[in-house]
Amino acid sequence: MKITNKFNLPQTLVALASKDYYSKGKSDYSATEIISPPRIQRLRRKHYEEIEQDVSDMIWMLLGTALHVVAERSAVDNHTNEERLSVEIDGVILSGAIDLQHHTNDGVEITDYKFTSAWALRSDKPEWEQQQNIYKYLVEKIKKEKVSKLSICAMIRDWSKAESLVKSDYPQAPIQMIEIPLWENDKIETFIRERIEIHRNSKVSEDWGDELPECTEEERWIRETKYALKKEGRKTAIRVLDTEEEAQVMLKELPEKDKGFIEIRKGEAIRCTRNYCGVSQWCSQYQNSIKEEV
Numbered sequence: 001m002k003i004t005n006k007f008n009l010p011q012t013l014v015a016l017a018s019k020d021y022y023s024k025g026k027s028d029y030s031a032t033e034i035i036s037p038p039r040i041q042r043l044r045r046k047h048y049e050e051i052e053q054d055v056s057d058m059i060w061m062l063l064g065t066a067l068h069v070v071a072e073r074s075a076v077d078n079h080t081n082e083e084r085l086s087v088e089i090d091g092v093i094l095s096g097a098i099d100l101q102h103h104t105n106d107g108v109e110i111t112d113y114k115f116t117s118a119w120a121l122r123s124d125k126p127e128w129e130q131q132q133n134i135y136k137y138l139v140e141k142i143k144k145e146k147v148s149k150l151s152i153c154a155m156i157r158d159w160s161k162a163e164s165l166v167k168s169d170y171p172q173a174p175i176q177m178i179e180i181p182l183w184e185n186d187k188i189e190t191f192i193r194e195r196i197e198i199h200r201n202s203k204v205s206e207d208w209g210d211e212l213p214e215c216t217e218e219e220r221w222i223r224e225t226k227y228a229l230k231k232e233g234r235k236t237a238i239r240v241l242d243t244e245e246e247a248q249v250m251l252k253e254l255p256e257k258d259k260g261f262i263e264i265r266k267g268e269a270i271r272c273t274r275n276y277c278g279v280s281q282w283c284s285q286y287q288n289s290i291k292e293e294v
């Protein structure tokens with residue numbers, strides 16, 4: 001991977017960003033890898049040397065790493081920090097690094113630290129549920145300890161005090177604890193087997209990776225088209241609605257003097273369009289979708 005420094009940041013940050021902190025031990029897959037789309041995994045592996053990333057875009061990854069290092073140093077009774085566990089399923093070694101285990105009388109409470117945005121926090125995060133339940137499976141299978149609770153400790157990068165005061169559905173603090181539903185182990189094992197199979201079967205061809213399974217809408221982080229009801233002279237929308245019909249009904253109800261209109265906020269697959277996956281330029285699925293739109 002090529003690390004760039006477009007904003008002339010200190011070399012110490014460049015050096016930190018250039019270091020490879022990631023280790024999955026001696027396993028074939030990590031929990032994070034297995035839940036992520038095989039298309040992204042394979043394209044990243046294939047184009048690793050060509051992928052460019054600027055230090056400024058890696059700051060949250062660096063802070064995440066720093067948090068793990070600091071957390072590892074804290075010693076609190078009945079708490080285990082940063083433990084990697086592995087299990088063999090269908091001839092494959094699967095591992096997971098668990099940020100925090102709190103050993104209580106009712107069982108182990110697992111917590112994972114995540115940096116996220118306020119918008120992402122309000123959307124469904126199936127990958128959090130999947131990852132946490134794989135950790136549950138590892139603890140119960142390997143350590144033979146019952147898991148009683150799964151949580152995410154979400155740190156909101158773009159949290160705004162001002163927004164928290166005016167929006168009822170906005171996170172009320174920059175750090176939130178989010179409880180994750182517990183799955184039965186049979187369900188987790190079936191899920192793991194399916195994911196192993198999907199990753200095993202995916203291959204990269206030279207012509208833009210057409211043999212790869214496509215990323216689903218959920219995996220592409222689809223943001224639906226919205227209809228903003230606005231009026232002249234006001235910057236913010238009066239209401240943002242899911243359908244044009246709803247927006248039209250509300251537009252008709254506005255007094256004529258308000259000069260209202262509807263602004264269409266076109267939906268998009270933001271993981272693709274903003275290249276959050278890092279491989280959109282080599283992805284046939286995304287490149288074909290652009291051609292279809294023209």
Ligand code: SF4
Binds near residue numbers: 220269
């Ligand atoms: S560009 Fe979109 S479809 Fe292609 S790998 Fe990335 S997320 Fe998946």
